[in-house]
Each structure stands twice: as structure tokens, then as C-alpha cells.
Amino acid sequence: MSIANRIGLRVAAAAVATGAIAAGGLAVAGSAGASTATVSSRPSVSYRFQTLDNTRDLTFNQLLGINGHGLIAGYFGSGAAGHPNKGYLLFPGYSQHNYRNENFPGSVQTQVTGLNDEEATVGFWSNANNANLSNPNFGFYSLDRRHFHTVDFPTGNNASPPVDQLLGINDSDVAVGFYTDGQGNNHGYTYNIRNHRFTVVTVPGASQLSLTAAAINNYGDVAGFYTNAAGATLGFLRYHGQFRTLSVPGAAMTQALGVNDRDEVVGVYTVGSGSTAAMHGFTWTPGHGFQTVDDPHGIGTTTLNGVNDRGQVVGFYTDSVGNTDGLLASPR
Numbered sequence: 001m002s003i004a005n006r007i008g009l010r011v012a013a014a015a016v017a018t019g020a021i022a023a024g025g026l027a028v029a030g031s032a033g034a035s036t037a038t039v040s041s042r043p044s045v046s047y048r049f050q051t052l053d054n055t056r057d058l059t060f061n062q063l064l065g066i067n068g069h070g071l072i073a074g075y076f077g078s079g080a081a082g083h084p085n086k087g088y089l090l091f092p093g094y095s096q097h098n099y100r101n102e103n104f105p106g107s108v109q110t111q112v113t114g115l116n117d118e119e120a121t122v123g124f125w126s127n128a129n130n131a132n133l134s135n136p137n138f139g140f141y142s143l144d145r146r147h148f149h150t151v152d153f154p155t156g157n158n159a160s161p162p163v164d165q166l167l168g169i170n171d172s173d174v175a176v177g178f179y180t181d182g183q184g185n186n187h188g189y190t191y192n193i194r195n196h197r198f199t200v201v202t203v204p205g206a207s208q209l210s211l212t213a214a215a216i217n218n219y220g221d222v223a224g225f226y227t228n229a230a231g232a233t234l235g236f237l238r239y240h241g242q243f244r245t246l247s248v249p250g251a252a253m254t255q256a257l258g259v260n261d262r263d264e265v266v267g268v269y270t271v272g273s274g275s276t277a278a279m280h281g282f283t284w285t286p287g288h289g290f291q292t293v294d295d296p297h298g299i300g301t302t303t304l305n306g307v308n309d310r311g312q313v314v315g316f317y318t319d320s321v322g323n324t325d326g327l328l329a330s331p332r
Helices: none
Strands: 047-052 061-066 072-076 086-090 099-101 109-115 121-126 138-142 149-151 164-169 174-180 186-192 197-201 208-216 222-228 233-239 242-246 253-259 265-271 278-285 289-292 302-307 313-318 324-331
Touching: 072 324, 121 174, 138 174, 174 222, 186 222, 222 265, 233 265, 265 313, 278 313
Parallel strands: 061 109, 061 302, 061 324, 086 109, 109 164, 138 164, 164 208, 186 208, 208 253, 233 253, 253 302, 278 302
Antiparallel strands: 047 324, 061 072, 061 313, 072 086, 072 109, 086 099, 109 121, 121 138, 121 164, 138 149, 164 174, 174 186, 174 208, 186 197, 208 222, 222 233, 222 253, 233 242, 253 265, 265 278, 265 302, 278 289, 302 313, 313 324
């Protein structure tokens, strides 16, 4: 995550506004001139950046997932009243005729948040677009982009209105996501579409207030973020039977939002607070650590949300006039 309707998560903030359909990242006012946190030393990867916006709404696009064939999942529309989220897939070629609408049947709002190499998709939908942004969220999956199924974690302690989102899916049709409880805390889980089995995702041996499972690769490794007992928001990667906390040194917040089969993780971190806060995208790989990756048009306002096995990264940034633009970054 992440998972925010301007104040929560999509995938991606530390807390989702109660019942609000969320956006792909933490919405923090950014300052393009703000400095970044110190990141670990690693070989630098150079990227070629493309801004990709659906012309049906040039003011708000977020790209949230990319598969091994270069197919991208995303949506347009901020979620404000009269400006609903509308999901889409963007096929390689990336011109306007390569967009395909994908919305849960009968929904008012939909975000397509993840997809696998078989073009199965996951996301969440809402039956409302309220002015106060307090809308029910329901997770969904589709294996063929024609038949859609709602997924809600079985619990008697739901937020009101309910918040349940699926955020990623691997080629074995195992999805990840979270639900929000009545106290406003997130609980991460995996969902096996083939046998309809839920499994909770927790921080082993530690107390966490809230956890969001945001991405899963084909080995079952899960990336996400959690809030610990001290109130800090930290990224994590559960891989090879281990649980690793990911925290950019000096950052106020770190969220892991995507992972590929090489355990390359992408996400967002913030430095500063309030009006001086800045958001920076990052990549992390085992043995090399963190690298800051900002779109050149959105330095200090960038979130990276998905990564494929070719190292292509998708996300979004805020431009100089305040629009949210989708980005694709491809290694050179």
C-alpha cells in the first residue's frame, strides 16, 4: 500500500480513512526541494521515465501494478465527490487506445491494484462516492476479466463502513490485502483463490498496531508495512522463512508496496513532517539496500507501487500544477 484517498492508503498509507476508498499511496504534501533521507550504498540503477495518464482524467492517475509482459493496472479519478475512481488496464504500446476499462460490475468506484502474468486482477470497489470520502470498500478478484468476485475477510470486528482491499496477486492465484477493524487498525492477510483459504500475516514475535500486506511474488514472499507499538510505520519483507523490517535511515515513514521474484522491493518513504514533508520512491534489493528513485517531474512527491521481474517500476507523482500523474520507470 499503498494503499489513500488523500489521507489514507491505497495501498498505501499507515491508516485508511474509515470506509474510504483509498489511493495508491500516502498523500502527504510534498516539497520538491526537500532533502532525502540517507540510503544504503548500492550500485545505482538508471531509469528512463514515462508519464502515462488516461485522457479521461488528466488530473488524477495512479499506476499500481505491472506484470512480466508490461501490462499495467491503475485507475483515474481522485475519489472526491463527483470524481470517482475508475479502474483500467494499460497494455504495452501505452498510447490512449491501449487503455481498457475494468470496473467491478455495478460499482460506483473501482481501483485495479494488482495483476499477475496470466492477467488475473485484484482490487477493491465501492458502492458509494460520498463527499466525506467515507465509503465502504470491498476486495475483488477476476481471473478472466469477465467474471468478478468479492472477497471480504471473515471477521466480526469490521470498521463501519467496512474496509477490505486486495492489493496484489501472484501466478499461483494467491492474493494479499488487508481489512480494517472497528478500532481503525489494519490486518494483513493472504487469500488463496483456488481453495478460498485466508491466512493472516503478522510480525513474528513483535507487537504491531496495524499491518497491511501489499504485494506477493511467485515464491510467496510478501511485502507490506506495519505500525509498531511506538507508532512508527515501517516496511517489511517476509521471505525465505524470515521477516525483515525495511526502514530507510532517517525517514519518518517507510512503506513497502511491491515485490518481484528477485525480492526487489519498491515503495515510498517520507522525510520531514507537515508542510515540509516530502515523499520519495525507493527500491531495495537483498545485499544492496536502498536506492531513492524519484520521477524527475515529481522529486519529493513520488510513490513507487509495483515492480516486475524486468525491473520495470510503476507508480505516480504530483506535478508542478498539483495533478497526480502515473509513471513508468524502465531500467536503462
